[in-house]
Structures are given as C-alpha cells and as structure tokens.
C-alpha cells in the first residue's frame with residue numbers, strides 16, 4: 622500500500638516514508654499543542670483514531686488536549702490534557718471516550734470566532750476533528766478564524782464524498798449483517814416477509830452492503846427508491862410462487878416507515894410481514910480490525926499534517942492510499958451509488 626502525503630497541494634507530494642525520516646523539529650511549523658474532538662454521531666473506531674492522534678502528536682513532541690463533547694465542549698471549555706496513557710485500553714472500545722454532541726449554534730460565525738479565541742486561550746494551535754461532513758464545516762469555520770484544522774472521517778454512513786472509507790462503517794455493516802442473518806432464520810421458519818430497517822438517513826450504503834451480504838430479495842435506498850410499492854408486492858408474490866420461504870427487504874432509514882409498509886404488504890399479499898428496526902445497535906460495539914486499522918492510520922496522518930502546520934484539510938482513503946484534501950474541495954465533491962453495483966444488488970436474489 623502506498624501512503625501519499627500531500628503537503629502543499631497536488632504538486633508537492635511527499636511519501637510518508639520521507640516524512641518518517643524527517644525530524645519534526647526540522648519542520649517549519651510552530652505548532653506546540655493540538656486539540657482533538659469527536660463530533661456528530663459516534664462511530665466504532667473513533668477511539669482508535671483518537672489514540673493515534675494523541676500518540677503520534679506526542680511522538681512529534683507536540684502536546685495534546687482532548688476536548689469533551691464536540692464543539693459544545695469546546696465552547697464550554699471542557700478541555701483536558703492528554704498523555705499517552707490517557708488513551709490506554711481504548712482501541713477496542715466502541716463509542717468515543719471524549720463524548721460527542723450536536724451543537725447547532727456552531728454554524729454561527731460569531732460562535733466560531735468565540736471558539737477560536739478559546740483555542741488560543743488554551744494554547745491550542747491546531748485541532749483534529751473526528752466526525753462527518755457537518756463536523757468538517759465546523760472545522761472549516763474555525764480555520765477561517767485562524768485555528769489550523771484537520772478532519773478525520775468518522776461516520777457509520779460512508780457518506781463523505783472524498784473518501785472510500787469512513788470510520789465505523791465496517792463495524793456497523795457487520796453488526797447489521799449478523800442481526801439480519803438472525804431475522805432471516807425466523808423469517809424462513811415462519812415463511813414470512815421481513816422488512817429490516819438499517820441506519821442511513823440520507824445514504825443507502827449500509828442497506829446496499831448488508832442487503833447484498835445477506836442475500837436480501839429487495840434493497841430500498843434513498844438514492845434510488847421510486848416509492849413503487851406495487852413493484853415490491855409483485856416481487857414478493859413472484860418469489861413466493863417460486864417456492865422461496867422468506868422474503869427479506871432491507872430498508873434504509875432514509876425511506877423509513879417500515880412498520881406501516883409491513884402492514885400494507887401483508888394486506889396486499891396475504892403473507893405475514895414483520896418489521897424490525899435495528900436502530901442504534903448498529904452504531905455501538907467493538908470496532909472491527911479494519912476500523913481499528915484505518916482509524917489508527919488516519920488519526921496518525923491527521924496528527925502529522927497538523928503538526929506540520931497544515932490547515933483546513935481532511936484525511937481520506939482513495940485508490941489504496943491515505944491522502945488529504947482541502948475541506949472546501951472535499952465538501953464540494955459528490956458521491957453516488959455505483960450503478961453497476963446497484964444493478965447487481967437488484968438481480969442477485971431474484
């Protein structure tokens with residue numbers, strides 16, 4: 622795997638090996654201390670990323686301050702010194718030991734200015750923000766007010782356009798997959814239709830991946846759903862006529878209404894239909910190996926570029942490399958469900 626480290630934009634790529642061989646005190650940055658916070662929905666692997674940020678920054682002779690409860694905690698000055706041992710025994714834990722919060726007032730530039738002043742007051746020269754694209758906008762706001770920021774993609778939804786990986790997705794899909802397998806047993810035994818609702822308010826990645834991985838007959842995702850329930854009913858009747866004992870429908874949260882959908886399907890088909898909403902159990906739990914590994918590399922990478930004086934960047938994983946983008950550029954990127962993969966998901970269980 623190639624680790625590419627973009628220092629000053631596309632023309633000045635430096636391999637991570639070159640960075641490793643550079644002494645941090647040779648670098649031009651005046652960064653003495655950085656902060657780190659987790660923001661938005663928690664995701665398994667955030668702790669692994671936090672651990673990597675702390676340990677890598679300390680290796681670079683830069684102090685680290687942990688900020689509790691996201692941007693809310695920053696405004697309330699809930700700031701603690703972090704040492705290497707502060708992040709002991711957390712790599713395997715779900716959630717985030719720093720806590721997280723939604724803080725809507727952070728959209729206000731005056732509040733961002735206040736937060737930047739708080740950072741300066743506490744000697745925080747730069748901030749790693751572990752969260753989703755909402756959290757990136759907060760980081761961008763802080764950067765506009767003179768605080769160096771780097772974002773790390775932390776969300777189970779995989780809905781950040783600039784990166785092919787987000788921290789927590791792998792754990793969430795494996796948790797959901799195991800749960801769906803269990804529902805399938807009951808569904809087959811009782812010859813029922815089962816609608817299983819998975820998370821993803823705006824994005825269907827969890828539904829798509831778990832639907833394919835569990836052999837679901839129908840996968841409903843907000844990016845593609847046509848609200849043609851009759852087609853769904855026809856599919857169920859067709860599969861029953863073919864002798865299938867179950868019919869699994871994976872429904873993304875963004876479409877929702879699984880319980881009323883089940884009632885309508887049962888009335889139309891005469892087949893017993895049940896809804897199961899998996900909910901927050903998909904967001905918790907011990908991170909998978911993949912989430913721990915990627916989170917560790919991304920956290921360390923974020924610490925490195927922040928210690929190097931970079932700002933307004935986000936870490937991403939693309940085509941086998943860990944890279945970083947300007948936040949503005951990253952937020953302007955679009956991500957769509959791959960047509961070919963979606964087409965396959967529609968055909969495999971028919």
Ligand code: ADP
Nearest residue numbers: 661662723724727728752753754755756758759
């Ligand atoms: P995520 O980071 O997972 O996308 P949210 O969208 O809830 O989750 O954003 C997390 C937090 O980031 C919000 O509670 C808020 O504090 C901050 N945030 C979200 N959007 C903005 C914005 N447009 N400007 C500044 N800060 C924002």
Ligand code: F6P
Nearest residue numbers: 662663776777778820821822823
């Ligand atoms: O973490 C992402 C996510 O799980 C979305 O799929 C969902 O819409 C959202 O969080 C719900 O989070 P909360 O209920 O904590 O606002």
